[in-house]
Amino acid sequence: MRASDRAYAILLDEIQSGVLAPGAVLAEVEQSTRLGVSRTPLREALSRLTTDGLAVQQSPRVTVVSDVDTSDIRELFELRRALEETAARLAAERGDASAFAELALAFGQATLTHGDDLDAYYSLIAQFDAQLDAAVVNDYLTSALRNVRTHLVRVRRLARDNPDRLAASVAEHRLIASAIAARDADLAAHATHVHLHNALSSILTALDSPTGGSPAASPSTQGAA
Known part of the structure; x- marks a missing residue:
């Protein structure tokens, strides 16, 4: 499994299960270290989550878990x-x-x-x-x-x-x-x-x-x- 796919799968599961709650900041440095991947595959994973509507890019450097109302x-x-x-x-x-x-x-x-x-x-x-x-x-x-x-x-x-x-x-x-x-x-x-x-x-x-x-x-x- 590619590093970006693995990072995506882990983050998706954590968002769906509530481990990462709405509004949680998905900081690149923190998440790449935690998931054991480099920044490039992490960015790919975050981009997929954003496309899915499960994350929102608030600024060029800040991505957060999207809200559900x-x-x-x-x-x-x-x-x-x-x-x-x-x-x-x-x-x-x-x-x-x-x-x-x-x-x-x-x-x-x-x-x-x-x-x-x-x-x-x-x-x-x-x-x-x-x-x-x-x-x-x-x-x-x-x-x-x-x-x-x-x-x-x-x-x-x-x-x-x-x-x-x-x-x-x-x-x-x-x-x-x-x-x-x-x-x-x-x-x-x-x-x-x-x-x-x-x-x-x-x-x-x-x-x-x-x-x-x-x-x-x-x-x-x-x-x-």
């Missing part, structure tokens, strides 16, 4: 709805019906009683996303979806864990997968719309609460989105 989250979900509803329709038309039927069954059997169950659930969502990407057969769409998911990790972390929302999210994913397996494009798109509406409402409610949006929230207790 309610307006940003709403805009992210506007784009997410457009992309994921389209992807659900295309998957229903082009995807492997048996693969989505298996995913629907897995969502139906998912339990969220213990911490390990939650990790398994997020792994299942990652499998669903990967199958969705494979089904649409559209590199432009999947590239845009990957960028949205990069930001979504931070948004999920900012929301508190909500057992009721998690249970509802399982059922919503099961319906989406079932609709795709049945090649019902309209239902797949509608179920995706409902899921994203509920996910956004849950995140905004959590952020508005007195304890919501805590930077210390663990990735394993992210609100379902």
